[in-house]
Amino acid sequence: MADTAHELAERGKQLPPDERERLVDELLASLNEPASAALDAAWADEISRRLAAYDRGEVQALPAEAVFARARALAK
Numbered sequence: 001m002a003d004t005a006h007e008l009a010e011r012g013k014q015l016p017p018d019e020r021e022r023l024v025d026e027l028l029a030s031l032n033e034p035a036s037a038a039l040d041a042a043w044a045d046e047i048s049r050r051l052a053a054y055d056r057g058e059v060q061a062l063p064a065e066a067v068f069a070r071a072r073a074l075a076k
Contacts, residue, residue: 012023029036053059 012020015023050059054061
């Protein structure tokens with residue numbers, strides 16, 4: 001397999017820069033697929049939990065302007 005990887009790398013180096021970048025992006029994405037799927041599922045659960053709490057009236061939404069103003073104030 002090492003020879004195959006080396007051969008593929010050599011072939012990849014012959015691609016134009018934009019195609020090499022696309023190839024690298026696709027290879028990196030393939031390495032992250034299992035973790036990404038688990039992370040996406042965890043976020044979907046969290047979104048559902050937060051939305052349900054909002055629907056039950058347990059939390060209040062804040063205007064975006066207020067949230068950003070507070071973030072700016074904390075960053076100073």
